[in-house]
Amino acid sequence: MTASTRIRLTPDERRAQLLDLGVRLLADRSLDELSIDLLAEEAGISRGLLYHYFGNKHAFHEAVVRRAVDDLVAQTAPQPDAGDPLATLAASMTAYVDYVEANHAGYVSLVKGAQGGNETLRAIYDEARGVLTDRIFTEDAQADLIPDTPAIRLLVRGWAAMAEELVLSWVADPAGVSRAELLQLLASSLPALVEGATA
Amino acid sequence: MTASTRIRLTPDERRAQLLDLGVRLLADRSLDELSIDLLAEEAGISRGLLYHYFGNKHAFHEAVVRRAVDDLVAQTAPQPDAGDPLATLAASMTAYVDYVEANHAGYVSLVKGAQGGNETLRAIYDEARGVLTDRIFTEDAQADLIPDTPAIRLLVRGWAAMAEELVLSWVADPAGVSRAELLQLLASSLPALVEGATA
DNA sequence: CCACTCTATTGACGTTTGTTCAATAACGCC
DNA sequence: GGCGTTATTGAACAAACGTCAATAGAGTGG
Numbered sequence: 001m002t003a004s005t006r007i008r009l010t011p012d013e014r015r016a017q018l019l020d021l022g023v024r025l026l027a028d029r030s031l032d033e034l035s036i037d038l039l040a041e042e043a044g045i046s047r048g049l050l051y052h053y054f055g056n057k058h059a060f061h062e063a064v065v066r067r068a069v070d071d072l073v074a075q076t077a078p079q080p081d082a083g084d085p086l087a088t089l090a091a092s093m094t095a096y097v098d099y100v101e102a103n104h105a106g107y108v109s110l111v112k113g114a115q116g117g118n119e120t121l122r123a124i125y126d127e128a129r130g131v132l133t134d135r136i137f138t139e140d141a142q143a144d145l146i147p148d149t150p151a152i153r154l155l156v157r158g159w160a161a162m163a164e165e166l167v168l169s170w171v172a173d174p175a176g177v178s179r180a181e182l183l184q185l186l187a188s189s190l191p192a193l194v195e196g197a198t199a
Numbered sequence: 200m201t202a203s204t205r206i207r208l209t210p211d212e213r214r215a216q217l218l219d220l221g222v223r224l225l226a227d228r229s230l231d232e233l234s235i236d237l238l239a240e241e242a243g244i245s246r247g248l249l250y251h252y253f254g255n256k257h258a259f260h261e262a263v264v265r266r267a268v269d270d271l272v273a274q275t276a277p278q279p280d281a282g283d284p285l286a287t288l289a290a291s292m293t294a295y296v297d298y299v300e301a302n303h304a305g306y307v308s309l310v311k312g313a314q315g316g317n318e319t320l321r322a323i324y325d326e327a328r329g330v331l332t333d334r335i336f337t338e339d340a341q342a343d344l345i346p347d348t349p350a351i352r353l354l355v356r357g358w359a360a361m362a363e364e365l366v367l368s369w370v371a372d373p374a375g376v377s378r379a380e381l382l383q384l385l386a387s388s389l390p391a392l393v394e395g396a397t398a
Numbered sequence: 399c400c401a402c403t404c405t406a407t408t409g410a411c412g413t414t415t416g417t418t419c420a421a422t423a424a425c426g427c428c
Numbered sequence: 429g430g431c432g433t434t435a436t437t438g439a440a441c442a443a444a445c446g447t448c449a450a451t452a453g454a455g456t457g458g
Contacts, residue, residue, distance in 0.1 A: 008425065031231075113316075166354070189354075193388055222447090246408090247448085256447095
């Protein structure tokens with residue numbers, strides 16, 4: 001549009017700009033609905049520069065997903081003040097619901113969408129889920145509430161999938177279920193499952 | 200290769216052939232890793248014919264996913280012989296585990312991958328999950344084991360996501376958990392959740 | 399048995415889009 | 429104020445998507 005004197009950023013700044021833009025654009029578009037053309041125009045750069053920084057389109061996608069996942073992990077980091085492990089769990093779930101509510105489209109498209117992607121994307125997703133569930137073990141297991149066996153590990157993993165589904169489904173259509181009820185479901189389900197499995 | 204006299208099938212036969220081939224090819228490839236060129240060559244047809252039948256690549260993908268999902272629903276259809284609702288549930292889960300074991304790659308790539316796709320793909324996936332979970336209600340609810348409230352509906356939906364995760368995760372790495380234990384987890388988790396939520 | 403019609407099928411063409419690479423110009427430094 | 433480093437460009441290539449008028453297989457009626 002206006003006079004476009006070439007703007008030169010440091011590599012870190014440019015990477016950050018492109019990743020932020022990628023998160024924004026890929027929130028309501030799938031990867032192949034996003035052309036490098038559009039991305040470059042939106043960022044005010046040439047197509048070639050994207051390849052200089054990320055190599056190819058898929059690598060860019062992976063970097064964006066990693067970025068989104070890191071955000072999720074950071075913003076749901078547990079605060080070490082609570083004493084009661086159940087209260088800690090409840091706080092974690094609240095933070096998680098907050099995050100999904102604030103980033104609904106992006107969560108579905110980027111985080112969840114990673115499951116259907118290639119090996120690398122699934123690995124990123126798995127790693128994130130691993131971090132989230134490990135918190136459960138390191139925080140709650142200290143109180144010996146949750147035994148650490150292969151079957152229970154598997155069950156907790158399943159519980160995490162359930163939690164994701166509950167929140168996404170509720171955000172998409174909250175009809176008939178209050179936020180408090182949702183949080184209650186999330187927090188009570190883990191003990192219920194563990195007790196049901198060990199009994 | 201050999202003399203290729205143009206083979207002319209009925210539209211139904213051709214559609215079926217292409218969908219079958221699509222299921223096979225998309226089991227270990229993502230959509231954009233599959234070129235129409237390869238598909239056409241593999242099917243022994245020209246590229247144009249695919250567009251004649253499906254319009255565009257995405258519509259083809261959707262049709263393939265719908266096909267895979269229909270297979271899943273059909274092959275896990277409950278047998279109306281069992282009496283005890285808990286036994287029926289156990290039978291359903293066994294059929295489900297059988298299916299996922301036999302179609303691991305395809306399940307992940309097609310069924311699960313649909314979650315990360317566009318609106319239409321997610322609708323197909325949701326519809327399939329709806330059919331699967333509705334079975335729970337129509338079969339088990341008759342015995343009044345499961346009350347039908349919005350919160351419980353949501354919970355059952357979450358349980359379905361958990362079941363999927365458990366099975367996929369177990370198939371990917373069964374270390375430390377026997378098949379019987381898995382089935383036990385699957386079958387016992389639903390009652391445990393419902394009881395935990397209604398208490 | 400031949401011509402004829404219907405329609406499944408082709409193949410060439412235009413266009414979009416991912417990717418490469420040598421050339422260019424902005425910024426810091428002497 | 430010139431100079432070198434390197435972030436950045438833009439043109440050129442290739443692969444793949446999608447379109448459409450032309451083609452030919454298969455049944456049908458004479």
